[in-house]
Amino acid sequence: MDLTPNDVQRQILDSVGRILERRTDPQRTRSLLESGQYDIELHADLAEAGFLALPLSGAGPLEAALVCERVAEKAGLITTAATGLVFPMVANKVAPGPVALADGPDKPFRMGQFAKVILVLDGDRALMLSPSLDDVEPVANDRTGWPLAKLSRQALSNAESLGPGSAERLRNWWRTAIAVEAAGVMRGAVATTARYVTERIQFGRPIGTFQTIQHRLAQMTVQVEGVYWLALEAAYRNAEPLFASRAATWAASAAPLVLRETQQMHGAIGFTREYPLHLWTMRLPALQRELGGLSSHARFTAKLRAKQRVEPLTPAIERSTA
Amino acid sequence: MNFDWTDEDNQYRQDVREFLAEALPPGWSGYDKNNLPKYKEDAGKFSQALAQRGWLTQNWPREYGGQEASPWRHAILNEELWPIGEPRGSQYMNVNWIGPAIMAAGTPEQKAYHLKRISAGDVFWCQGFSEPDAGSDLPALRTRAVRDGDDYVVNGAKIWTSHVGTADFCFLLVRTDPEASKRAGISILLTPMDLPGLEVRHIPGFVGEQSFHHLIFTDARVPADCRLGEENRGWDIVRRALSYERVGASHYGRAELILDKVLDEAERTGLIDDPEIQSRIGEVEAAIAASRLLTYRVVDIRAHGSPPTADTNVSRVAQTQALRLAGELAHIVFGEEGLKAHSAGDVRRVLAFSVAAGTTEMQLDQIASGHLNLPIFRG
Numbered sequence: 001m002d003l004t005p006n007d008v009q010r011q012i013l014d015s016v017g018r019i020l021e022r023r024t025d026p027q028r029t030r031s032l033l034e035s036g037q038y039d040i041e042l043h044a045d046l047a048e049a050g051f052l053a054l055p056l057s058g059a060g061p062l063e064a065a066l067v068c069e070r071v072a073e074k075a076g077l078i079t080t081a082a083t084g085l086v087f088p089m090v091a092n093k094v095a096p097g098p099v100a101l102a103d104g105p106d107k108p109f110r111m112g113q114f115a116k117v118i119l120v121l122d123g124d125r126a127l128m129l130s131p132s133l134d135d136v137e138p139v140a141n142d143r144t145g146w147p148l149a150k151l152s153r154q155a156l157s158n159a160e161s162l163g164p165g166s167a168e169r170l171r172n173w174w175r176t177a178i179a180v181e182a183a184g185v186m187r188g189a190v191a192t193t194a195r196y197v198t199e200r201i202q203f204g205r206p207i208g209t210f211q212t213i214q215h216r217l218a219q220m221t222v223q224v225e226g227v228y229w230l231a232l233e234a235a236y237r238n239a240e241p242l243f244a245s246r247a248a249t250w251a252a253s254a255a256p257l258v259l260r261e262t263q264q265m266h267g268a269i270g271f272t273r274e275y276p277l278h279l280w281t282m283r284l285p286a287l288q289r290e291l292g293g294l295s296s297h298a299r300f301t302a303k304l305r306a307k308q309r310v311e312p313l314t315p316a317i318e319r320s321t322a
Numbered sequence: 323m324n325f326d327w328t329d330e331d332n333q334y335r336q337d338v339r340e341f342l343a344e345a346l347p348p349g350w351s352g353y354d355k356n357n358l359p360k361y362k363e364d365a366g367k368f369s370q371a372l373a374q375r376g377w378l379t380q381n382w383p384r385e386y387g388g389q390e391a392s393p394w395r396h397a398i399l400n401e402e403l404w405p406i407g408e409p410r411g412s413q414y415m416n417v418n419w420i421g422p423a424i425m426a427a428g429t430p431e432q433k434a435y436h437l438k439r440i441s442a443g444d445v446f447w448c449q450g451f452s453e454p455d456a457g458s459d460l461p462a463l464r465t466r467a468v469r470d471g472d473d474y475v476v477n478g479a480k481i482w483t484s485h486v487g488t489a490d491f492c493f494l495l496v497r498t499d500p501e502a503s504k505r506a507g508i509s510i511l512l513t514p515m516d517l518p519g520l521e522v523r524h525i526p527g528f529v530g531e532q533s534f535h536h537l538i539f540t541d542a543r544v545p546a547d548c549r550l551g552e553e554n555r556g557w558d559i560v561r562r563a564l565s566y567e568r569v570g571a572s573h574y575g576r577a578e579l580i581l582d583k584v585l586d587e588a589e590r591t592g593l594i595d596d597p598e599i600q601s602r603i604g605e606v607e608a609a610i611a612a613s614r615l616l617t618y619r620v621v622d623i624r625a626h627g628s629p630p631t632a633d634t635n636v637s638r639v640a641q642t643q644a645l646r647l648a649g650e651l652a653h654i655v656f657g658e659e660g661l662k663a664h665s666a667g668d669v670r671r672v673l674a675f676s677v678a679a680g681t682t683e684m685q686l687d688q689i690a691s692g693h694l695n696l697p698i699f700r701g
Contacts (some may be wrong), residue, residue, distance in 0.1 A: 003622040148666030209699035214690035250608040298604025
């Protein structure tokens with residue numbers, strides 16, 4: 001057990017940090033979002049440095065997860081987790097470009113209009129689709145959160161099945177990716193809010209000096225850091241079902257809290273387009289709903305946990321009355 | 323970064339389990355800790371057996387009877403002992419923070435006397451911290467110690483003190499300079515419990531019969547050579563010691579056992595098919611797993627030799643949250659049975675953890691300043 005990044009992981013994080021510093025100021029991300037674009041340059045920089053192929057390049061899914069979390073924390077407008085973590089682990093090859101993930105043929109999904117490849121969960125099959133222009137149509141939203149898309153009716157006719165067991169594999173990696181991205185997004189929202197309450201003066205003092213604000217932010221920190229570590233552990237454990245589903249459970253449980261509280265602490269300015277908070281918070285509802293959301297993740301977790309009682313500590317020992 | 327136990331760690335856990343099967347007091351399941359003389363004797367024997375294995379203070383430096391074992395091994399021991407009811411009794415405190423505090427600030431004589439006893443499993447301590455008017459605001463403590471020749475004369479009261487019935491010594495915080503600012507006038511006295519002028523009153527409670535006591539000091543004379551560290555500089559020692567106290571116990575292990583009971587009962591009654599119950603089970607499992615990892619993060623920081631951070635407080639809040647969620651779910655799943663004291667669904671079992679060892683509110687304060695760097699109001 002060693003929860004401190006090793007030298008290689010630190011180098012990766014430093015290098016990703018430099019790319020993100022260059023590419024992801026909130027103003028730029030907002031302008032891309034409002035003009036309906038994908039951050040091609042950020043994607044290209046990360047791909048060129050090999051950070052979207054880490055699971056297949058001698059590093060592993062944990063390193064990929066570290067990168068995805070960091071990109072999400074900086075609100076990068078690309079499909080890092082689908083491209084750099086889920087696709088390599090499910091398809092066992094490097095993604096040829098942006099990847100999007102669709103839960104069945106009918107539901108809107110994130111960033112599909114920019115995808116070179118779409119992985120589709122279709123019952124017990126995972127399908128891979130290289131979409132043509134007619135296969136995907138954007139879904140109108142209000143230019144906050146993620147750009148959303150929908151598959152057209154005929155899209156799946158061109159899809160290729162990834163074979164037996166692929167649906168479960170996709171679901172487990174997708175759950176891991178949800179937790180990884182949610183951890184980053186929520187860390188970004190909390191950090192932005194911590195800065196805001198430090199600068200915002202009311203009643204002659206920064207509002208971050210009020211204990212009601214401090215405690216709520218601290219409680220969010222506890223939730224979000226828990227998601228972060230569960231997400232990394234799930235990636236390290238190759239998205240084993242229990243690890244993946246409980247990470248997604250905790251992410252989906254924390255997301256509404258972080259959304260509600262960080263918006264609340266910002267007051268009116270948090271609802272404006274010019275202020276960047278929405279770059280993080282408005283991503284949470286979609287992450288929170290994917291693959292059936294909290295109830296689906298949690299119930300699946302419960303089923304797995306029920307099969308796996310804690311190993312008895314020693315024969316016939318139970319709790320004493322403490 | 324990796325999440326695997328080493329082969330040695332796995333073997334150690336196995337060894338601990340085998341040791342427990344032999345060394346736990348007979349009838350440990352359902353043990354009555356209110357029979358204090360017997361409990362003290364049994365906890366003493368257990369700790370001595372641990373000491374003979376070299377495990378009681380394995381994480382201590384060799385010069386003080388330890389083995390310089392990694393903090394991970396000590397964490398494994400805590401993980402195995404705490405959920406089954408902590409058979410060391412209050413000796414876990416000795417190992418986790420009282421001993422280290424004495425190592426950090428003690429005189430050679432104090433180290434020789436106390437550390438030897440602690441590492442042999444021969445002594446029980448309690449902590450004289452809270453007072454009627456100094457709980458979360460611990461530095462407001464007023465128990466007065468006035469130097470008189472070779473002694474300090476102590477007057478005042480401590481309250482909510484646990485483990486008093488078995489304690490040989492008290493790690494006592496006193497005010498030695500009433501004029502100084504709150505934190506600046508505090509000293510520590512390593513106080514024998516058989517002191518003339520120290521009266522102990524038991525306070526009946528409902529979260530463990532031996533949880534609460536009132537210690538009343540009336541002109542109690544404590545030899546000055548019992549003072550730990552410099553006069554009026556006790557707060558720095560305590561602050562560091564408390565950062566160890568807060569992760570000494572693995573509450574997530576206890577929460578896991580509660581969740582096991584919940585699963586048994588939900589399967590027996592058919593509640594396991596209720597989607598709402600399933601969902602809550604999943605959330606509790608996630609909360610427990612998260613709190614375990616957040617605690618491992620603290621152990622990791624220690625294993626790398628870094629100073630304590632607010633991660634300690636994050637771990638503590640996460641653990642009490644996991645335990646609370648597990649306890650509340652048990653209370654639902656066990657229905658009427660949960661109204662009975664000491665039943666698996668008895669919510670009293672989990673209420674006190676968010677108060678003990680620093681309330682959740684104090685932990686959140688620390689996270690706000692130490693992790694989030696939020697400003698402090700100086701009106």
